[in-house]
Amino acid sequence: MPKTAIREGDVRIPSGCAIAGIMDRSGVRHDGGDILRSIELMHDRSNGLGGGFAAYGIYPEYRELYAFHVMYETHEARVATEAYLDVYFMSEKQERIPTEPVPSIKNPPDVWRYFVAPHPMRMNMSGLDESEYVMRHVFHINSQIEGAFVASSGKDMGAFKGVGYPEDIGEFYRIGDYRAWAWTAHGRFPTNTPGWWGGAHPFTLLNWSVVHNGEISSYDANRRYVEQFGYDCELQTDTEVITYLFDLLCRRHGLSQELAARIMTAPSWDEIDRMPPDRAKFETDLRVTYSSALVNGPFSVILGSEEGLLAINDRLKLRALMVGEKGSMVYFASEQAAIEVVCPDAENIRPVEGGIPFVAQLDEVARRKGLAACENSPVLNPLAHEVGVQPKRREA
Amino acid sequence: MLDYALPRFKVLRDEALCVKCGVCERSCANEVHRSDGASGKFAANHVACVNCQRCVVMCPVRALAIANWPQVDCGSTNWTLGYMQDIAKQSQTGGVLLASMGSTQPLPIYWDHLLLNASQVTNPSIDPLREPMETRVFLGSRPSALKVNERERTVITEMPPQIKLDVPLMFSAMSFGSVSLNAQKALAMAAEKLGTFFNTGEGGLHRELERYGEHAIVQVASGRFGVDAHYLNAGAMIEIKIGQGAKPGIGGHLPGEKISGEVSRTRMIPQGTDAISPAPHHDIYSIEDLKQLIFSLKEATLYRKPVAVKIAAVHNAAAIASGMARAGADVIVVDGFRGGTGAAPKRIRDSVGIPIELALAAIDQRLRDEGIRSTVSVVAGGSIRSSADIVRAVALGADAAYIASAALIAMGCHQCQDCSRGRCNWGIATQDPRLTKRLNPEEGAERVVNLVRAWNHEIQEMMGGMGINAIDSLRGNRLMLRGVGINEKELDILGVKHAGE
Numbered sequence: 001m002p003k004t005a006i007r008e009g010d011v012r013i014p015s016g017c018a019i020a021g022i023m024d025r026s027g028v029r030h031d032g033g034d035i036l037r038s039i040e041l042m043h044d045r046s047n048g049l050g051g052g053f054a055a056y057g058i059y060p061e062y063r064e065l066y067a068f069h070v071m072y073e074t075h076e077a078r079v080a081t082e083a084y085l086d087v088y089f090m091s092e093k094q095e096r097i098p099t100e101p102v103p104s105i106k107n108p109p110d111v112w113r114y115f116v117a118p119h120p121m122r123m124n125m126s127g128l129d130e131s132e133y134v135m136r137h138v139f140h141i142n143s144q145i146e147g148a149f150v151a152s153s154g155k156d157m158g159a160f161k162g163v164g165y166p167e168d169i170g171e172f173y174r175i176g177d178y179r180a181w182a183w184t185a186h187g188r189f190p191t192n193t194p195g196w197w198g199g200a201h202p203f204t205l206l207n208w209s210v211v212h213n214g215e216i217s218s219y220d221a222n223r224r225y226v227e228q229f230g231y232d233c234e235l236q237t238d239t240e241v242i243t244y245l246f247d248l249l250c251r252r253h254g255l256s257q258e259l260a261a262r263i264m265t266a267p268s269w270d271e272i273d274r275m276p277p278d279r280a281k282f283e284t285d286l287r288v289t290y291s292s293a294l295v296n297g298p299f300s301v302i303l304g305s306e307e308g309l310l311a312i313n314d315r316l317k318l319r320a321l322m323v324g325e326k327g328s329m330v331y332f333a334s335e336q337a338a339i340e341v342v343c344p345d346a347e348n349i350r351p352v353e354g355g356i357p358f359v360a361q362l363d364e365v366a367r368r369k370g371l372a373a374c375e376n377s378p379v380l381n382p383l384a385h386e387v388g389v390q391p392k393r394r395e396a
Numbered sequence: 397m398l399d400y401a402l403p404r405f406k407v408l409r410d411e412a413l414c415v416k417c418g419v420c421e422r423s424c425a426n427e428v429h430r431s432d433g434a435s436g437k438f439a440a441n442h443v444a445c446v447n448c449q450r451c452v453v454m455c456p457v458r459a460l461a462i463a464n465w466p467q468v469d470c471g472s473t474n475w476t477l478g479y480m481q482d483i484a485k486q487s488q489t490g491g492v493l494l495a496s497m498g499s500t501q502p503l504p505i506y507w508d509h510l511l512l513n514a515s516q517v518t519n520p521s522i523d524p525l526r527e528p529m530e531t532r533v534f535l536g537s538r539p540s541a542l543k544v545n546e547r548e549r550t551v552i553t554e555m556p557p558q559i560k561l562d563v564p565l566m567f568s569a570m571s572f573g574s575v576s577l578n579a580q581k582a583l584a585m586a587a588e589k590l591g592t593f594f595n596t597g598e599g600g601l602h603r604e605l606e607r608y609g610e611h612a613i614v615q616v617a618s619g620r621f622g623v624d625a626h627y628l629n630a631g632a633m634i635e636i637k638i639g640q641g642a643k644p645g646i647g648g649h650l651p652g653e654k655i656s657g658e659v660s661r662t663r664m665i666p667q668g669t670d671a672i673s674p675a676p677h678h679d680i681y682s683i684e685d686l687k688q689l690i691f692s693l694k695e696a697t698l699y700r701k702p703v704a705v706k707i708a709a710v711h712n713a714a715a716i717a718s719g720m721a722r723a724g725a726d727v728i729v730v731d732g733f734r735g736g737t738g739a740a741p742k743r744i745r746d747s748v749g750i751p752i753e754l755a756l757a758a759i760d761q762r763l764r765d766e767g768i769r770s771t772v773s774v775v776a777g778g779s780i781r782s783s784a785d786i787v788r789a790v791a792l793g794a795d796a797a798y799i800a801s802a803a804l805i806a807m808g809c810h811q812c813q814d815c816s817r818g819r820c821n822w823g824i825a826t827q828d829p830r831l832t833k834r835l836n837p838e839e840g841a842e843r844v845v846n847l848v849r850a851w852n853h854e855i856q857e858m859m860g861g862m863g864i865n866a867i868d869s870l871r872g873n874r875l876m877l878r879g880v881g882i883n884e885k886e887l888d889i890l891g892v893k894h895a896g897e
Contacts, residue, residue: 012875014518191518215519217862218869220876228767253541266866268528278550285551287868288534288558289542292770296869298519316527316865318520375552378541 008199012236016189017201017213018045018166019321021302021332022342023182023309023360028328029057032175034342035183038331040167041338042187048104050188050200051169052161054152054209054304055180063156065092065115066134070141070150071197072110077147084145088137089116097160102172105164109197111151111173113158131206131251138205139232142198149198154207155306161186161200163193169200181362182309184302184332186211203239207306208246212239213334214299214319225292242301245293254376256369257303261312261357262286264295268315300352302332308361317354324349330360400484402477405447406463407440413459414438420451420460425819425831448812450821482742495742496815496825498642498734498779498801505734506753506882507785511895513876514861522865524856530866531852531859533796534558535633535773536702537726556726557702559632561796562591563852564867565786567844568731568777568798569615569637569706571597573650573659573671574738574815575804576832577604579824582807582840584608589845595798596622598637598648598673600662601630613704616693618647619673621663625696633727634693635704636686638677641735641778644708644749648673648739654818656827687723694724702726709733709755709778710748714762717774721763727773728763729798730755735778736801738825739816752778753792757890760793760872769793769872783854792890793872806847807840 020038024030035053059067068085072078085091097111123133138153152159157180160173166187170176186201194200202209216222216238223233223241229252231244242264249260263286272283287294298318303310311332313321324331324339324346331339331346339346352358361369407428416436420429426444429451431437445462452460469477482493515521522529536558543552567583574597581604583594588611595613596605600622605612614631616623628634639645650659650671660667680686690703704727705720707713717728732752737745756776763769776789777798786797805811808822815825823835855867864870878895879887887894 016518215863217515217519217864217876218873221869221871221873224764224872224874225770228764228769255542255544256546259544259546269530269532270528282544282549282551284534285542285553285555286544288536288555289538291534291868292871294866294868296865297863316522374547375545376543378543 007196008194008237009235011192012219013190013192013194013199014215015050015191016045017211018042018187018334018338019185019211019213019300019302019332020334020338021182021184021211021304021309021311021330023330024328025308025330025360025363026328027057027181027362027364029179029181030183031177031179032170032183035185036167036170036175038333038338038342039170039185039187041341042333042335043165043167045189045334046165046187047189048165049163049190049193050161050186051164051166052159052186052200052202053166053170053173053175054157054159054184054202054204054211055175055178056157056182056304056306057180058158058178059115059156062092062115065117066153066155067158068114068116068138068150069097069152069158069160070112070114070148072112073147073196075110077145078110078112080145081141081148084137084141085114085116088119088122089114090119091116098174098177099172100174102164102168104168105162105172108162108172135206135247136230139234143232143234149196151198152204152209154204154209157207157209157304157306159202159204159209161202162197163200182304184209184211184304184309199235199237201237201239202304203235203237203243205243205247206251208243209304210239210243210246210301212242212299212301213321214238214314215297216242216295216299217297218295221292222295238299242295242299245295246303249290249293253378257305257307257310258357258359261303261310263290263293265312265315265355265357266294267355300334307365308359310360311352311358313352313354315355317351321352322349323352323358328363332358397488399488401443401481401488402467403442403445403465405445406442406465407445408461408463409438409440410459413457415457415459417456419454419456423451423454423821425821425828446812446814447810448814448821449810493742494739494816495745495813496739497736497811497813499746500813501746504751504882505779506751506886506890507779507781507788509880509882510753510788510877510890510892511880512784512787512791512858512862513878515863519863521863522860524853524860527860527865529856529860530868531562531564531855533561533564533867535561535704535727535775535795537772538770540771557700559593559702560591561593563848564790564796564855565780565799565848565851566592566613566775566796567594567803568800569595569597569613569635570738570800570804571599571615571621572602572662573599573654573827575825576823576827576835577602577658578832578835578837579804579807579840580605581837582835582844583803584611585837585841586803586844586848587611589841590848592848593632595635596631598622599659600664601627602658602662606630616689617673618675618677619671621665621671621673624664628693628696628701631701633702633704634697635706635727635729636689636693637706638680638686639706639708639710639731640737641708641731641733641749641752642737643740643744644710644733645675646741646744647675654827659827683719683723686720690724704729704775706731709750709752711750713750713755714758717759718762718766718768721768721772725772727775728759729775729777730759731798732776732778736804752776753788754886754889756789756794757792761891764872783851784858786851787855787858787870788877790867790870791873791876793874795871802847803844806843807835
């Protein structure tokens with residue numbers, strides 16, 4: 001890789017990709033063998049300039065703590081980051097992530113993991129809730145400490161990514177040694193060299209992880225929308241902005257992942273015009289309020305979270321994404337063959353439809369959600385001004 | 397006193413083609429063409445010609461053309477003929493120079509320095525003939541988040557009122573008085589057919605136009621002409637006009653001779669009296685006063701109509717716009733300095749205000765920095781000439797655009813910039829019944845509808861080329877723009893990269 005290469009984040013790099021996801025809805029954990037074989041089959045969809053995995057359920061003994069996977073390009077970056085973490089977090093354990101030398105992986109960064117809890121006093125003083133506190137500090141490390149990049153920051157999950165073919169990256173990180181109830185994988189075909197490992201996918205934030213194939217034409221509209229709410233689009237990637245949209249709509253506004261996905265791939269006005277009035281009002285209000293969250297252009301996305309996996313395709317279905325099921329297992333892949341190679345007798349194999357999210361939730365989450373209230377309570381923007389709604393008047 | 401003023405135009409008549417039918421003479425309210433009777437030959441009073449081109453278009457044999465007066469200037473780039481003629485006029489009359497339509501100064505037009513993107517290889521362009529291509533826009537304020545019941549699929553948050561546009565443009569304010577009733581009627585009919593809105597301007601809503609109320613924006617300006625509760629409730633949206641791009645900072649003056657019976661009834665002022673719009677609203681001397689007016693109007697309409705506030709693009713437009721949003725404006729309208737007018741002091745028209753492109757970019761960015769852009773709508777107007785300008789405006793951050801001059805040109809206006817004298821040969825900027833009857837509202841509406849449909853097709857093609865199938869995804873999408881031939885500071889304010897970057 002040329003030393004002078006422009007890094008992801010300095011420039012926007014269009015990419016094509018392969019994506020895959022495997023999940024056991026019952027919550028039973030499986031090793032990384034299957035996801036590795038699934039993504040390896042789609043070798044030709046990537047070009048050796050990016051690959052990675054996200055895994056949920058890999059750190060059950062630390063499930064209460066945030067697991068930070070941090071990539072360091074220099075020793076100084078590690079010293080600065082650890083000093084920073086020491087101030088704002090309390091670390092239960094920290095160690096080098098075990099890796100395996102792989103001939104094709106050249107010049108890898110030093111990769112560490114930290115199991116941390118927010119410093120309680122500092123968090124209280126910040127006035128932020130826990131997720132927001134963690135997010136702000138992750139943003140700080142990524143943007144302010146040169147040569148350090150937080151690859152993942154969720155609980156009981158982690159991202160393993162780098163520059164190389166995904167199967168080589170998987171071998172490098174020894175992902176066969178981890179056991180997870182959900183796996184996603186990404187093989188990247190960037191048009192330009194991303195320059196560093198931080199630009200590889202999946203992109204993650206808190207418990208979110210996103211693998212994505214496509215190039216969204218609404219990127220700048222979406223970026224400028226989320227930047228209003230404190231999200232910092234450092235990497236200039238689609239994956240990053242899609243993650244922030246989910247974080248805004250689900251974590252801050254309290255909407256379900258399915259509804260968030262629906263907002264991002266909203267029904268067409270033609271469709272809404274044909275709906276009964278009540279339903280049309282619901283969809284219109286959502287489209288009007290969240291018009292800048294509409295994602296346009298070709299994309300297929302697998303979103304990972306503590307709830308499970310969710311797959312969406314753009315409204316016009318301009319990117320391939322297949323889904324198959326077998327018992328409690330759900331398989332997603334850009335190509336059908338990548339499902340069949342790990343589950344030859346998968347059932348209900350079909351494309352994920354354009355604009356209709358496919359939701360695979362943990363059984364336990366689905367049960368809990370079925371009983372929970374179905375109204376959200378959004379955290380409102382404190383800067384919002386008065387809007388023109390008639391004030392409630394007291395009865396005379 | 398000897399009149400120093402030179403003719404501006406020279407009427408050229410091809411005597412070999414002329415059949416002496418006299419149409420030119422009958423066409424011209426300025427009495428430029430005169431038959432000498434005996435020979436049947438026509439002579440021209442060049443000094444009266446304003447270059448409205450009515451006679452050129454009407455001449456059945458195409459024997460007429462208008463040229464610039466061939467007088468050379470003194471050779472100075474400072475003392476151009478134009479400035480010398482202005483001095484000649486003012487030294488004779490002692491008056492303020494009046495002008496109409498938009499600025500004629502050769503100042504930068506940033507639209508022409510912004511180029512659009514298209515998809516190649518890494519993502520597909522979308523063919524609007526095969527796929528849905530959405531240009532529908534809603535204007536109004538909206539909450540930053542919704543409270544919903546997902547199981548019942550209902551929205552619990554009370555939504556502020558919105559207006560729905562099927563095309564991303566509306567017709568901006570032109571009052572009855574400054575334009576003819578036929579011109580307003582044509583725009584009202586076109587707005588209805590297109591699923592968009594016309595704006596009454598500050599001249600009230602003529603009773604014949606009340607049936608187009610669902611497509612009307614009723615304006616409240618400093619003169620408050622024609623404003624009462626019935627008027628406010630008759631339209632779909634209310635617009636408070638603080639300023640206008642062509643004449644920021646000053647009011648208006650419609651002379652008594654233009655206040656005919658109909659205009660007087662519609663404006664609710666006595667016939668023959670001057671209609672004076674003060675420079676400021678005398679109940680708005682600050683931002684907190686604006687808030688009171690906004691909420692009085694909302695009270696008067698039971699919070700059922702969005703309230704827009706229109707300002708001229710001036711130096712501090714971004715901060716003002718943010719204040720307007722915080723004062724409760726649902727729609728922020730900004731009008732650039734190249735925007736047209738029925739009458740404005742020439743020095744004001746040509747020297748006050750800033751380009752819409754820079755003002756729009758600054759306003760959109762400021763509202764985002766404040767975290768409130770997605771809770772209000774922004775409309776840009778003043779110099780939109782084509783569908784590509786609208787695409788550029790939306791990509792810079794507008795929800796929709798206002799057009800006026802373009803719609804008038806569709807109806808016959810030739811931009812002679814002589815509206816203020818009320819002798820519009822095209823029946824647009826006049827109240828003279830002999831002239832207004834030249835504009836058939838049905839035909840005018842048809843031309844405007846054709847124009848807007850053509851533009852909308854073009855907008856869809858451009859969006860499709862970018863791989864975008866809903867205009868929501870174009871709004872503020874500045875990566876779709878690249879600058880050419882402008883400097884770093886201009887790029888910085890516009891928030892776009894230079895071509896090649």
